[in-house]
Every structure is written in structure tokens, then in C-alpha cells.
Amino acid sequence: MQPTITTLSAKKLVGKHLTMSLTNNLTGQLWGSFMPRRREVQHAVGTDLYSLQVYPAGYFVRFASQNEFVKWAAVEVADFENIPEGMEGFTLPGGLYAVFPHRGMDTAIFQYIYAEWLPQSGYLLDERPHFELLGEQYKQDSPDSEEEIWVPIRR
Numbered sequence: 001m002q003p004t005i006t007t008l009s010a011k012k013l014v015g016k017h018l019t020m021s022l023t024n025n026l027t028g029q030l031w032g033s034f035m036p037r038r039r040e041v042q043h044a045v046g047t048d049l050y051s052l053q054v055y056p057a058g059y060f061v062r063f064a065s066q067n068e069f070v071k072w073a074a075v076e077v078a079d080f081e082n083i084p085e086g087m088e089g090f091t092l093p094g095g096l097y098a099v100f101p102h103r104g105m106d107t108a109i110f111q112y113i114y115a116e117w118l119p120q121s122g123y124l125l126d127e128r129p130h131f132e133l134l135g136e137q138y139k140q141d142s143p144d145s146e147e148e149i150w151v152p153i154r155r
Helices: 027-040 108-121
Strands: 004-008 011-020 044-054 069-077 088-092 095-103 130-134 146-154
Touching: 011 027, 011 044, 027 044, 027 069, 044 088, 069 088, 095 108, 108 146
Parallel strands: none
Antiparallel strands: 004 095, 011 069, 011 088, 044 069, 044 130, 095 146, 130 146
């Protein structure tokens, strides 16, 4: 599977975030607290959802499943005016991304991306946020679900 290489413009996001690790995965709790309130976010741009990970510098160099990172559940907005209480704004920096279409619930795609595709791609992993773009075809916990996995890269 070959990704599309694209340059993303900076985006403004509003949502909620939690610090977690792969062994202490709080994704369900995060989305469970965000989704009932997502319509409170004003000036939303489209209906896509962003599941965003902000990894500390060197996270993948010294990878361990208990290493912590910050995960966001968010929507894109036109501006940061009137952010609902309990939510925050986040500016997703622009840059080069490898975009992998993904269907279903199989997480083996991440093994492919980081262990196979990336080392052979001629690109390096960049230290910017990683995210999954959950559009109209996303269906939580469904084998028919479709999303895009965005991996920050540099030459």
C-alpha cells in the first residue's frame, strides 16, 4: 500500500485531550467525553473529526508501549473564538504528510507504516503531530469503517 504524499496547511482545531500511553489507553474515555459536546464547538469547518497524537521528542527512537503522549479528540474550526468550557484550541502545524487510507479495524497497518514503509520510503519521521482523519465513512468499531492515517514526514 502506497500512501499519498501531501503538504498540509496549518489548521486550527478545538477539542479535548488526555495524556496516555499505549498500555494505559484512554482513547474511549477521551472520545466519550468529547462526542456528546462536539456540537458546542462554534465555527466548525466541515464535519470531519481529528484523532490526533502529540508525541514527545524522541518518542519513536526510544519506543516503549508505556511511554506517554497527548491524544486529542477535535474538530477543525475557522477561529478560536468562543471555545467551550473544558475544551482547548490547538494549532496543527502544516507540513509534509504521508496519507494512508485505512479500512476496517486491523491495527497491523501501523506496523506496516513504521516498520516497513517508512524505512524504505526515503523519508524520515518528522516530530509533528500524527492524526487520523475520521470522515463520513468512519464507523466506530465497524469492519466497514474508513479513515485516513496522516504521518508527518520530511526528506
